[in-house]
Amino acid sequence: MPMFNGPVDERRVGRIRVIAPGPQSLIQDGGRTGFQHLGVSVSGAVDVDALNTGNRLVGNNPDAAAIEILLGGAEFVFEQTAVFALTGAETGATLDGVPLARNVSYSAHAAARLVLGMTGPGQGLRAYLAVAGGIDTPEVLGSRSTHVASEIGGVDGRALTAGDSLQIGEPPDAATSGNVFTSTGEGVKVPGSASGSREFSELPAVNVRVVLGPQDDEFSPNGIRTFLNSTYVVTDQSNRQGLRLDGPEVESRTGRYDIVSDAVVNGSIQVPGDGRPIVLLADRQTTGGYAKIATVATADLPLLGQAAPGTSITFASISVEESQELLAARSKRVLDPEPGRVVDPFSVRVDDQHVSVGVVENETARFDHVTHIARIAQIAQIDGVAYPISAERYTPAE
Amino acid sequence: MTEQAPADHRRVDDRAVEYPRIVPVGDSAVLIEFGSGIDPVVNARVYTFAGRIEAAGNPAVVELVPTYRSLLVQYNPRENNYAEMSSFLNDLVSGLEDSPGSAAEPTVIELPVVYGGEDGPDIEAVAEHAGLSTEEVIEIHSGTGYRVYMIGFAPGFPYLGGLDERIACPRLKTPRTRVPAGSVGIAESQTGVYPNAGPGGWRLIGRTAVKLFDPHVTATNASPSLISPGSEVRFVPVKSHANV
Numbered sequence: 283m284p285m286f287n288g289p290v291d292e293r294r295v296g297r298i299r300v301i302a303p304g305p306q307s308l309i310q311d312g313g314r315t316g317f318q319h320l321g322v323s324v325s326g327a328v329d330v331d332a333l334n335t336g337n338r339l340v341g342n343n344p345d346a347a348a349i350e351i352l353l354g355g356a357e358f359v360f361e362q363t364a365v366f367a368l369t370g371a372e373t374g375a376t377l378d379g380v381p382l383a384r385n386v387s388y389s390a391h392a393a394a395r396l397v398l399g400m401t402g403p404g405q406g407l408r409a410y411l412a413v414a415g416g417i418d419t420p421e422v423l424g425s426r427s428t429h430v431a432s433e434i435g436g437v438d439g440r441a442l443t444a445g446d447s448l449q450i451g452e453p454p455d456a457a458t459s460g461n462v463f464t465s466t467g468e469g470v471k472v473p474g475s476a477s478g479s480r481e482f483s484e485l486p487a488v489n490v491r492v493v494l495g496p497q498d499d500e501f502s503p504n505g506i507r508t509f510l511n512s513t514y515v516v517t518d519q520s521n522r523q524g525l526r527l528d529g530p531e532v533e534s535r536t537g538r539y540d541i542v543s544d545a546v547v548n549g550s551i552q553v554p555g556d557g558r559p560i561v562l563l564a565d566r567q568t569t570g571g572y573a574k575i576a577t578v579a580t581a582d583l584p585l586l587g588q589a590a591p592g593t594s595i596t597f598a599s600i601s602v603e604e605s606q607e608l609l610a611a612r613s614k615r616v617l618d619p620e621p622g623r624v625v626d627p628f629s630v631r632v633d634d635q636h637v638s639v640g641v642v643e644n645e646t647a648r649f650d651h652v653t654h655i656a657r658i659a660q661i662a663q664i665d666g667v668a669y670p671i672s673a674e675r676y677t678p679a680e
Numbered sequence: 681m682t683e684q685a686p687a688d689h690r691r692v693d694d695r696a697v698e699y700p701r702i703v704p705v706g707d708s709a710v711l712i713e714f715g716s717g718i719d720p721v722v723n724a725r726v727y728t729f730a731g732r733i734e735a736a737g738n739p740a741v742v743e744l745v746p747t748y749r750s751l752l753v754q755y756n757p758r759e760n761n762y763a764e765m766s767s768f769l770n771d772l773v774s775g776l777e778d779s780p781g782s783a784a785e786p787t788v789i790e791l792p793v794v795y796g797g798e799d800g801p802d803i804e805a806v807a808e809h810a811g812l813s814t815e816e817v818i819e820i821h822s823g824t825g826y827r828v829y830m831i832g833f834a835p836g837f838p839y840l841g842g843l844d845e846r847i848a849c850p851r852l853k854t855p856r857t858r859v860p861a862g863s864v865g866i867a868e869s870q871t872g873v874y875p876n877a878g879p880g881g882w883r884l885i886g887r888t889a890v891k892l893f894d895p896h897v898t899a900t901n902a903s904p905s906l907i908s909p910g911s912e913v914r915f916v917p918v919k920s921h922a923n924v
Contacts, residue, residue: 319745320836320905321832321835321875321893323834323835431876432878434835495704542717543833543867543870544711544747545747547708549706554853554855579706602706605707606757610757613758
């Protein structure tokens, strides 16, 4: 990748290589603000909770650039030692064969191989790989986020491909393995993420809070009732730009759905001529010409970023004030808590290496059992969650 | 203003809406509407108001998105709640009706366009809707200059007002998932150009090969967009893209 072979600080700067990107892997950060008046989409992570959580685990700014991995199925190699964390969808990821938990920071040794499996039904749609120092591709108009439709940001404005070698920024001093957000404070919500595989038809409906408007007066009272009392299903024509929903037609007041184009926001729900709502997400255009019946509460947007085709969605109307309270509560939940620490209660010998087994500090969790994994290392199962050995303590087999 | 504002035919049963009006857009934005139709005076008011907000320097304001007839104000609800932001905007909006719009001569940008064929697959539908020949549609569309009311939808995408009502045409009922870069389209009484390939519901009548947007501008203070709000665009019919 000659693109990113600029002068680098050999002492500190690492790289991560894409072996397989899966269905789609994109560099995303907090988004590209400040150019919407020129039609530039904000883009950024669609599950901001997962992006923020991952970055906080590795000591980054919450909005630093990470890799958003659609459906998993991706593979990466750390070319130098790096601290990283996985958040968002469950992908059954492994580091050199050692199973990893989500929402835990790990230290990868040079040449360590990170493999993400495919997400199962009900396990979420997008995983996030945050690396201490952030992904350090060039900023375009103030952001590293990839907007594929306009070919801006990321690597040449495109999704990652096998062979891409991405520069990692200088890791913050605070970067360390063993940080963990447990279920009480993880701030990562995955629709239907309870244990086990489920069929799409068995997924629980995602209830999304909305503030009506700005053009709810373009719809008939009957249309508003239909919108708030029906169950809609996410179609496979959905992407980062928006979720196209199937379900009962929302009736407009005049039989028309066009308005003079005006600005849209993350979570604007527009209704085109076929009467079926479209929820606009991170890659949305800056303006649109369809009437907008409602706006999703910002705190509920990450849910939609994880809503796979087939997910049922219902809408509940709340006030602006309630929506702002939800957002404040979201900040307290995702941005304020300090991560817990994985401590080393004991170490074990595996293949003549001393390795430490982690357990979460200040938790009542106990060891269920310790499982031998491959010939490399061991993990502890605590309340059904695997906490692997901190990876810098052993040498890979290969 | 050089062109006549087209009649707003959308709100056939227009209720007595008082403008300007301030409405919430979720928990982090507010919309100030100055009218319901395409009108150069209303549009000038939008940009005047945006200038006032910028001058006020309220740290709660995150970003302004001006459009034809309204201004979206994105704000940080941690700094100002909805009541505070509404009050701030209400105070600023008073007296705005009396202030004059910009009187500066617009910059004229000429875009060569190949009309019809695979470059403009909807031109027959537009002609049929208008009860005109495709040649007449081309003549009418390229026969006037258009005010850039706003940039939106895609990087550098100019929304142009002043389209002759004879060739106004509704959007497609279901948008295309991919429109080629440079496509020139019509939606109601608006016309515009798609700078990049992407989804869109406008009726496509032609295509230009000119690059409208460069995100990698390096010159200090240079805009990434060829076209800016307030300038004027003219479409020049050409036979092929070869000489562009």
